[in-house]
Amino acid sequence: MTNRGDIARTSIVTISSALYKLIRNEISQPDFYLGPSLGQVNAIHCSGSLDFTDTVKMIQAMCLMEAEEKRNKGNGVYFFYNIDTEVLDDHITELRNKGCTLEPCMYGTSNQMIVNGDTKSLEELSSKISPLGGLGITIPYGPPGHCSLLQSVKERFENEFMPMIKPVNPIKPLVSNVTATPLYTGKEIANELVNQYTKPVQWYQSLKFLAENNVQKLIVVGPGNFVAKSLQFTDIDFEVESYLVAEEINKICTRSSSSSIGG
Known part of the structure; x- marks a missing residue:
């Protein structure tokens, strides 16, 4: 039951949002907000563009529409690694x-x-x-995402749900999953939410954008360690600080309390 999309995804965003709220006064103001796929939804909320209630409602709507999409039946996702993505793209085209x-x-x-x-x-x-030398493994409970298989879901989401919310301008720019460029306005973020349905996530391009704009440190917030681990294998040299579990949050809170007492 916990692997059901509406439960798992809303839980992940809820936990991530709570963790960010705990640490946001203890870290420097980020220059950019971003995250891959579901992480982008959380980044939109943390950037101040969408309140928590609308964020949760949106995830539930996404899960419901995706579950009802017949083209999702029988399809899934694999994680491929240790293979140049250009080579992988060539084999995808061939097949x-x-x-x-x-x-x-x-x-x-x-x-x-x-x-x-x-x-x-x-x-x-x-x-x-x-x-x-490449390896491919199935992602359990992973429905298709960010591709043409979701064209009808994209249309439903745009027509049925998006009129119910109105993202506002973020505190700091959000880096687009679709174009790996900065988004400054609520309107741009609304378009991002719709367009990401049928476009692959450009996470690597987003990381390169950060590096080109002199970002040296990434703060990763949320349960699970996929993003934190994948950053260990990128060819971009970032300093990475992760807050994934309560123990890590307690450390920063303890440091903060000690500083206050000492002062």
């Missing part, structure tokens, strides 16, 4: 030309990618890149 159902979901690093498709196509892609 699609042969009738396979495959589309990039997220470009994680220069050698990591999440790919959508049906089980047979994903297994065939995995066998293609295996002799090159």
